[in-house]
Amino acid sequence: MKSKYSIFSLVRNAMGYHQGWEQAWRSPEPKPEYDVIIIGGGGHGLATAYYLAKEHGITNVAVIEKGWIGGGNTGRNTTIIRSNYLWDESARLYDMSLKLYEGLSQDLNFNIMLSQRGVLNLAHNLHDLREISRRVNAIRLNGIDSEMLSTADVQAMVPILDCSKNARYPILGASLQKRGGVARHDGVAWGYARAADARGIDIIQKCEVTGIMRDGDTVTGVETSRGTIKAKKVAIVTAGHTSHVAAMAGLRLPIESFPLQAMVSEPIKPILDCVVMSGAVHAYISQSDRGEMVMGAGIDHFISYTQKSTLAVVEQQMAAVTKLIPILSRLRLMRQWAGIVDTCPDASPIVSKTPVEGLYVNGGWGTGGFKGTPGSGWVFAHTIAQDRPHALNAPFALERFTTGALIDEHGAAAVAH
Amino acid sequence: MFLINCPWCGERDEEEFAYGGEAHIVRPKDPDALNDEEWADYLFMRKNTKGNYLERWNHAHGCRRWFNMQRNTATHEFGAVYKIGEKPPK
Ligand SMILES: Cc1cc2nc3c(=O)[nH]c(=O)nc-3n(C[C@H](O)[C@H](O)[C@H](O)COP(=O)(O)OP(=O)(O)OC[C@H]3O[C@@H](n4cnc5c(N)ncnc54)[C@H](O)[C@@H]3O)c2cc1C
Ligand SMILES: [Zn+2]
Numbered sequence: 001m002k003s004k005y006s007i008f009s010l011v012r013n014a015m016g017y018h019q020g021w022e023q024a025w026r027s028p029e030p031k032p033e034y035d036v037i038i039i040g041g042g043g044h045g046l047a048t049a050y051y052l053a054k055e056h057g058i059t060n061v062a063v064i065e066k067g068w069i070g071g072g073n074t075g076r077n078t079t080i081i082r083s084n085y086l087w088d089e090s091a092r093l094y095d096m097s098l099k100l101y102e103g104l105s106q107d108l109n110f111n112i113m114l115s116q117r118g119v120l121n122l123a124h125n126l127h128d129l130r131e132i133s134r135r136v137n138a139i140r141l142n143g144i145d146s147e148m149l150s151t152a153d154v155q156a157m158v159p160i161l162d163c164s165k166n167a168r169y170p171i172l173g174a175s176l177q178k179r180g181g182v183a184r185h186d187g188v189a190w191g192y193a194r195a196a197d198a199r200g201i202d203i204i205q206k207c208e209v210t211g212i213m214r215d216g217d218t219v220t221g222v223e224t225s226r227g228t229i230k231a232k233k234v235a236i237v238t239a240g241h242t243s244h245v246a247a248m249a250g251l252r253l254p255i256e257s258f259p260l261q262a263m264v265s266e267p268i269k270p271i272l273d274c275v276v277m278s279g280a281v282h283a284y285i286s287q288s289d290r291g292e293m294v295m296g297a298g299i300d301h302f303i304s305y306t307q308k309s310t311l312a313v314v315e316q317q318m319a320a321v322t323k324l325i326p327i328l329s330r331l332r333l334m335r336q337w338a339g340i341v342d343t344c345p346d347a348s349p350i351v352s353k354t355p356v357e358g359l360y361v362n363g364g365w366g367t368g369g370f371k372g373t374p375g376s377g378w379v380f381a382h383t384i385a386q387d388r389p390h391a392l393n394a395p396f397a398l399e400r401f402t403t404g405a406l407i408d409e410h411g412a413a414a415v416a417h
Numbered sequence: 418m419f420l421i422n423c424p425w426c427g428e429r430d431e432e433e434f435a436y437g438g439e440a441h442i443v444r445p446k447d448p449d450a451l452n453d454e455e456w457a458d459y460l461f462m463r464k465n466t467k468g469n470y471l472e473r474w475n476h477a478h479g480c481r482r483w484f485n486m487q488r489n490t491a492t493h494e495f496g497a498v499y500k501i502g503e504k505p506p507k
Contacts, residue, residue, distance in 0.1 A: 243465040254461035256438070257490075301436045305467045305491045311418050312432055345461050402457040 025197035037231040041065025042074040045237035046192035047377020053199035056385035066208035070189030076339035078296040081371040082180030089395040091142040097375025110191030118274040119180030168323040212249040219358040235360040240340035242363030258299040263336035267291030281320035309336040346406035351393040423476045437473030
């Protein structure tokens with residue numbers, strides 16, 4: 001049993017000059033065989049492992065990560081969480097995820113610093129306004145909180161936004177999801193890792209999967225940089241490399257991989273207490289607890305695996321942000337970076353069985369999968385344990401590209417997070 | 418920032434170009450003969466290669482012509498530039 005994190009453990013450890021904290025998870029040698037191998041130690045992979053143990057009692061599980069856990073998109077994203085998606089299928093999945101987030105710190109006994117500070121989506125022209133109102137209504141019909149704000153409401157809520165008539169991007173109103181907000185991205189990965197480890201799951205870092213072994217149409221294990229590991233079931237959860245890893249098992253996926261960038265400014269005093277998003281100008285802004293302005297940009301339009309930031313995007317991004325919030329114009333950028341986001345043609349994820357027996361894939365979350373982390377792990381664990389999808393992820397199966405039942409979330413997800 | 422070598426205009430800034438994705442995807446000759454799997458493959462499935470990739474680009478803010486280019490998606494190294502309809506160089 002792991003000792004519980006609490007005010008008392010904090011005090012006790014403070015007396016020992018914080019030398020006595022035990023490791024949050026072990027670093028075991030891989031066993032020769034597991035019931036389930038999860039490839040990819042991002043939030044989604046770790047959540048899948050945790051719910052396999054917690055909900056289905058499957059604990060002979062390894063999470064195999066080529067770098068360090070959370071070092072992929074989980075540790076690179078702008079941490080915006082919301083569930084205001086247009087279509088019923090997405091609304092159900094993302095809201096279930098948000099509900100899990102709401103109890104996650106307690107469930108994991110790890111403070112993921114969820115801050116439901118509200119997420120605004122700005123309308124800059126009449127068309128935006130109509131589209132946003134339509135969404136707000138659709139979202140409310142699905143029982144999810146969402147409301148329309150007037151320009152005056154927006155100005156009152158975010159005084160630093162340029163809401164003047166002659167602004168470069170006039171603000172005609174906005175939608176608001178009050179339950180939306182941000183969370184600590186590393187905390188989500190670490191919390192799931194610690195809780196999964198406590199239930200006996202092996203988290204194996206610095207171990208790259210280089211091949212997927214099959215016997216005919218059945219998966220039998222993986223080849224890794226640390227040798228062969230057998231498994232009855234293998235799950236691919238490798239955002240940024242979903243199609244690359246799936247190709248190791250001979251699968252072809254409807255996924256393309258693009259760089260998505262973000263950047264933070266130098267830290268300043270608190271000036272923004274909610275999340276501001278504008279799909280039209282590709283700008284997403286919040287302020288971190290350290291005071292940095294966290295700003296997300298659009299994707300580069302070409303396929304790339306390099307995780308490199310490009311000047312063109314930074315420039316566009318800054319042009320947009322400084323028009324929306326002019327007082328930011330003299331801030332310096334401290335860091336900028338990119339993550340590789342795997343996108344599907346309908347901007348919705350794939351959480352699915354595959355034509356290979358015992359092989360499962362969870363990917364294509366594109367620019368917006370951080371908010372989906374708990375829900376994704378929960379439904380994927382169900383899919384792996386029962387060998388059939390849960391009702392919540394059945395619409396997100398691979399077959400939808402053959403049947404044509406796409407879930408077009410371009411408006412909610414393509415550029416927005 | 419890329420400098421892309423348009424076969425008609427020479428080296429130009431990346432910002433002038435639009436991306437056209439994977440090259441050499443052939444439109445089905447007899448669409449009625451395709452089943453749903455084959456349509457899905459044509460419409461949605463992509464190689465998405467990590468490494469040398471053959472892609473289409475359009476010099477959208479220049480001569481507005483399409484061309485093919487080889488580019489390494491893992492290193493951003495550029496290879497051969499060749500015209501639409503031409504076979505990729507070996
Ligand atoms: C700049 C940026 C901003 C974003 N902003 C938001 C946002 O505000 N809100 C939101 O909801 N989403 C956002 N996203 C998207 C979100 O980050 C991702 O959808 C989500 O984190 C994906 O989680 P994951 O666990 O699937 O992937 P990852 O955390 O990327 O994990 C995948 C792991 O697989 C590992 N892996 C890959 N290949 C192998 C192999 N062969 N063997 C072993 N391991 C392997 C990788 O090393 C990696 O750690 C953003 C993304 C980026 C890049
Ligand atoms: Zn040209």
